[in-house]
Amino acid sequence: MCLVFIVDEDEKVIGRYAAGGACPYCGGQVQALDVEKAWRLWYVPLYTRTKRKFLCSFCNRPLIIQYP
Template identity: 80%
Template sequence: MCLVFIVDEDEKVIGQYAAGGACPYCGGRVQAMDVEKSWRLFYVPFYSRTKRRFYCSFCNRLLVLQY
């Protein structure tokens, strides 16, 4: 059996952009944020992923896209 222990997980904001639309909760402006998440295995970079997150600039809620 192999046990993998993730030592560290970092999230870094790469950029923020204005997105179209309005928040369904309060009607505020929607912002898009690019976030890079990286995992380190014993301080060696192991995995990196970039995601785009949407949130309201007024109520700071994280908005989830549903297709």
């Protein structure tokens, strides 16, 4: 017997905003992205999560914000 699960993960950008600060690598402008992730099993949504990511608009490096 063999079980096959078709699981898909979609990422969709909901919004893109200018964030304060500069990239520590190249000095470019930082952008904040609102990203919605959805896990699906045969096109049926199982789990949805909205997350904010930061990246540089010039070099496209993902930036990690550290809170004190």
